Amino acid sequence: MPKTSARLLALLSLLQARRDWPGALLAERLEVSPRTVRRDVDRLRELGYPIAASKGPDGRYRLEPGAELPPLLFDDEQAIALAIALQIATTSGAGIEESAVRALNTVRQVMPARLRSRIDALQVTAVPSSTPQVASNVLLALGAAVRAREVLRFDYASGAPRRVEPHHLVTWARRWYLVAWDLDRDDWRTFRADRITPRIPTGPRFTPREVPGGDVAAFVLNRFKGADGTGTWPCRGEVILDLPAAAVSRFAGDGVVEELGPNRCRLILGSWSWPGLAATITRFDADIEVIGPPELKDAFADLARRCAKAASPGPA
Secondary structure, X not given: OOOHHHHHHHHHHHHHHOOOEEHHHHHHHHOOOXXXXXXXXXXXXXXXXXXXXXXXXXXXXXXXXXXXXXXXOOOHHHHHXXXXXXXXXXXXXXXXXXXXXXXXXXXHHHOOHHHHHHHHOOOOOOOOOOOOOOOHHHHHHHHHHHHHOEOEEEEEOOOOOEEEEEEEEEEXXXXXXXXEEEOOOOEEEEEEHHHEEEEOOOOOEOOOOOOOOOOHHHHHHHHHHOOOOOOOOOEEEEEEEOOOHHHHHOOOOOOEEEEEEOOEEEEEEEEOOHHHHHHHHHOOOOOEEEEEOHHHHHHHHHHHHHHHHHHOOOOO
């Protein structure tokens, strides 16, 4: 029979692994008697772990949430996953960067050397960004309203107070967004979380609607593309560039690049507007042949006029 301390750790690990356990199965896993399991459960309770038990021939044990966070037990892979997640959290823009750093240091200090060396081999460096930070209490309030399916009232930086049915809290391009049904505008909207100031209390519960298309990720991407729900850009053009395909493909995003020769390629690319598409293609710094459509040719002509005006000498 394992020593009491080792047996308690094994019991705790099992209780954390699933919602509930039959007492007989726990005894079998630990190779002890059901009576020993009951005694070990009592010892864990004395250490602050809230363990519920049901009586009877098929008595079960369950580790429940408590008023305080008790010490946790992780296996090697869980500990590594936690450390990596905390490193990523330091660049999340969720307003928890400092707390994530402190939590990572705490986890690292108690790791055995074999795990610490693996974590130290992966260093995530946060690059300074102008992306607005979102207060963690705002994210918690939005997430709670989404989970409870309660109407949310909030002040928005760019306009009047809003009343929405919150459906999803998402991240895109290092920003947090709330996807919601706007009750005053009778339409779906996406709101930047850093511009939201929630009002308390929340409103009545609502029956969730289905996001257009049924896929929130596709819905959000379509909104940022300005697409009509088909998943494609509203403006899409084709050009030939005097550059190698390998050089263009690295910066073409979701565009299609076809090699036509050693220093020549075809590029099919989309954007939310024709001027935006023309400007995006111009950044490749190469001679451009527009295949189509005519709207893209017109956009290049307009861009050329603007550039010529910007380059002309000003008044003396």
